[in-house]
Amino acid sequence: MAEKKRKRHGEESNGQPSKRVATEQPSGEVIKVSFVPDENEWTPVVASTPGLSFPSHLPLKPYTKRRKSNTTSTGKSPITNSEHLLHTSAHPNIDYTAQEEVGGGTEGLLSHYIGVYDPRSGELQLMRARKLVLRGSPRSSPTELEQEAKAANDRSARTALGLAFGTKKSKRALQNLTKNAISPSKKGLPAAEGSQPTLDPVAAAVISSMAIAAPSGTSREDLQAAIDEAKPRPTPNTAAEAPMDVYPIDQLVGPGILRQLAVKDWQDAVEHKEEILTKSRFVSHRIQQIVSEGDVRQIKTLKYLLLLIEWYTMLLPSPKGKGRKIPDRAQLHAKLGKWGSELVDGVGRRFADNGDNISNNNNNNGKITLNSWHLDNLITHICALCITVDPENYLTDMYDIREDLKLDNKSVRKYFKEIGCRIVAPTDKERARWGLAKAEAASHHVAKLRLPLEFPKMQMMRQPKGRR
Structure with a gap:
């Protein structure tokens, strides 16, 4: 005898629910x-x-x-x-x-x-x-704003010192930097009769600091310090007692950037033994080892380095032949949209000449550029990040980053020397560890960040010989 099924709670004999849906409208109603x-x-x-x-x-x-x-x-x-x-x-x-x-x-x-x-x-x-x-x-904290203001004042004073007592070569470099930093006064606005034309606020600050920061008897060490301060590179900690303290990650990446970088996708891919493909030789050859070590801060630093490399490769040739031009915002975000607009625009605001206008203009019409100083500043930051993030303990094979940035041997050596690195040939142990043959190792050079730091020194002009 078949067992009779029990009715579901709330159903009538015909199997329909006894309670109607509240949003059901009676037939015939017009909205x-x-x-x-x-x-x-x-x-x-x-x-x-x-x-x-x-x-x-x-x-x-x-x-x-x-x-x-x-x-x-x-x-x-x-x-x-x-x-x-x-x-x-x-x-x-x-x-x-x-x-x-x-x-x-x-x-x-x-x-x-x-x-x-x-x-x-x-x-x-x-x-x-x-x-x-x-x-x-x-939002930047008040302490960070005070530190940036103090650093700007110190840099202005040292620049003025170099302009007053530096060599011709150093003066020319500082003058080019000053032209890029101070916007020219607007023409067509005559000053009042009998009065001097009003200076730009930045120009007024530089001129006022020159009178204070130009004492007599300036030493060669002071001149060298002024030139080093004006160079396009991250500011090194010359009092560091270990290589890890020379370029702190917070300084290279910028405050608040690490919190915006997500690395869960990389961690999951390494955990499931999946291959991670990137547009950078340097990052692709090191990503498995760095992610496997589990240091989240180091993984985020590597991801920020990948963002800078991809942003650099998007730059266009400048019409004037020097520096680079940033593509319009729509084209930039179409290629780098996976990073998010805040991170992509943040790179431009940090490294471009007039990058504050990037988030305000969808089409920059070629006005937002990286001149030679800003371009060098971007590349030296990339080199410092390579030294910091490489698992080889503050040394790196320059071959991969040279290929990523499409630089020649002379240029890439110059950039690593500017951040205090020593350039040497790979040792036999390093060649064996990296799987390099003897003939192949001739195109590979190693940049090592060691204490004490070695920076390029100022060349003194030779005194002309007198007539005999």
Whole structure:
């Protein structure tokens, strides 16, 4: 005899649930849809927070400005004619900014709407809304700002000292640096009658420091210190007692950058014995060993080095023949989009000549560049990161990074010497460890960071011989 099945809880004899869905509308009801035109300047906002947990209690202050061009849609309305931005600094450590980000392809043609439904009257009102993206950026602490201001003052004083008592070669290098650092005064603005033209604030600070920092009887050591301070390289800790203290990671990477780098994908790939492919020979040959050692700080440093190498390879030749030009923001993000806009723009703000304008302009029209000084500064930072992150204990084979940056032997040796490294041929143990044949080792040179540091010295001009 077959056992009779029990009815499920809440079902009637016909098998249908006894309770109807609350949103089900009775048959025959008509919903009236109406559109509210966006005639007011302030409209609703649809904001997304990619990879972010935004505290809901923080107040956001709105800002608006006139849109330069109608890139989102056609027609005349406040949404197409103006841009909105939301910002808050109420968080103790992070600034939050929400702004419109127009993407390429079909993304720029999308429109967003917000609907309000009244169940009593059966009316649905639709209104066009703005699409914003909310992002956060770590705020520099007061201590960091004070240190940067102090370093800028010291650098200005030493530069003035070099201009006053340096050699012709060193003066020419410092003058080129000063031209790049101080923006020229705007022409066409005559000064008042009987008064001197107003100096740029940076120029005024340099000139005022020259009178203070130019004592008589300057020694050769002081001149060498002034030249070293103006060189395009990370500032070394000359009082370091170990190579690891010469270039701290926080200085090479920058404050707050390590927190933005995610390395879980690399750790999972190494754990499952999967191959990790990158666009860098240097990183690809060392990634397995560094990730296997499990030092997260070291893994993030290696990933930041990969970002700098990929960013460097995106640079275009400069029209003037010196330095490089940064591609427009859309092209840069299309190639480096996996890193996130904040990290990619942060590299430009740190190393470019006028990089503060990178996040404000989608098309820089070739105005954002790396002149010779800034380009050298970027490469010396990459070299210092190679020495720091290499598992070989503050020495590295320069062959891989030379191939990544497409440099010749003379240039790559010069950059490693500028950060205090000694250039030597690989020893027999190093050749055996790296699997290099004797003939192959001729194209490989090793940069070693050892104490005491050795930097290129200033060449004194020879005194002309008198007539006989």
